[in-house]
Amino acid sequence: MALLVPAVVGVLLLTLSPQGTQVGLGLHPLCFACGEAPLANIVRNVILFMPMGLLLGRWLGRSVPVLLLATLLSAGIETAQFFIPGRNPLLIDVMANGAGGWLGALLGVRLDLLLHPRGTWRRILRWGASSVAAGLLLFSGWALSVDPPTEALTLNVAPVGPPDSRPGADTFPLPDTRVHEALFGGEALSRGPHSDSGDLARRIGDLFSGTPGSPRLEVAFTPGVAPRERGQILVRVHSGVDGREAMALSVSQRDLHLAPPLRASALSLVGPSLRWPDALEGWMLTDTLTVTALSDGEGAFCLELEGERRCERLPSIADGWSLLHFPGVPGWGRALLTLLWVAALFGPAAFWSRNIGEAVRGALPPAAGLLLFPLLFATVGHAPVVAWLGLGVGIAFGQLVPKPPPRTWPRSDDRGASPTPTAPYH
Helix, strand or coil, X not given: CCCHHHHHHHHHHHHHCCCCCXXXXXXXXXXXXXXXXXXXXXXXXXXXXXXXXXXXXXXXXXXXXXXXXXXXXXXXXXXXXHHCCCCCCCHHHHHHHHHHHHHHHHHHHCHHHHHCCCHHHHHHHHHHHHHHHHHHHHHHHHHCCECCCCCCEEEEECCECCCCEEECCCCCEEECCEEEEEEECCEECCCEEXXXXXXXXXXXXXXXXXXXXXXXXXXXXXXXXCCCCCCEEEEEEEECCCCCEEEEEEEECCEEEEECCEHHHHCCCCCCCEEECCCCCCCCCCCCEEEEEEECCCCEEEEEEXXXXXXXXXXXXXXXXXXXXXXXXXXXXXXXHHHHHHHHHHXXXXXXXXXXXXXXXXXXXXXXXXXXXXXXXXXXXXXXXXXXXXXXXXXXXXXXXXXXXXXXXXXCCCCCCCCECCCCCC
8 A cells, every 4th residue: 555655646747747838739538549649648548557556456356446446536637637738638548547547456456366376377477478578579670660651652841932920929020930942862842742652762761771871851941930839840751642651850949850750650659759959049030041861871860950960869679668658868868768668578577487597588589589670670770788788687677576475365263263364365
């Protein structure tokens, strides 16, 4: 019970803190697949309520009451979000939170069986955890691969020409964002369907795969005033068949953003992108600037603005955490998230191993995927050193973490004797 209060407080802090200045983001509460990366949003909401559900299930010994409590708490949170800036209440969030609480409760009710397995059940858990880890790594590698659509590519370009002006709050004119010229590999880009979608898709793939000598995207533009909530597209390439995005360069207030064509976007997941905070700081709204998207030839894609450069490495198979959320943290923060993610994948199989030898054997299938997948598919980056460090941390933690004693339940004998501990409840 000591952990239940922090779990509930954590849920409230993550769901009730303001995320912007605008109340409501324009999404209908009954919409099931709205906003950016709706599948990632559902998975995040399921995971969010699982720790609280596990603790409640462990305490109550039943899962149905936890489902009701989690759903009621989530309904209250979503109602409060009607009045919180930067939040958008959704019915699907209530359903996902309730499901997360219920799944956590199922684990909590059976926690003794999971913490103290024996014989065949232990082997099933160990190899099951190893298989799940390998599957998640392979799926991450596939979803984070660069794979631009190739059919009926269409270009959207910001308004071309001198910027228009509109009245500002202080009556001074505020210029709109304008593109003066957009070149990709020397070819001028314009709105509408592209004449050779296959060639354009190939060049986009080369740009984001870090291929040496890949073409550059050069855009001369006037920053103007771009809305912070949704930003202003400078150049966007998408499929006219299914709407899947092949490339997008945009500006949001003073930030620049470059989105690569990852398979994750087609699955409504997130995936890494290159965001350059305050890239336009110090420039006038009416200045004419040139931003260039390019490959550094060493496995990273970059943005270059008036002599300054910011790069993002090609996503690796070990960056599966970024499919759910890609925060604006420095490089060391992302490396730490990768380490923790890999350690969490390898830890359970080691936990259900009797010794270090079993733990190493259980780690072989996912480790093989971590090593071989990038060799077979060059569109995803190799696992960095920190990922292999996470593998070692996961095995060590799984072997060394102390296992709590089984929970005992009191009972009285037929003569009314005082309660005595019994075997663990399963």
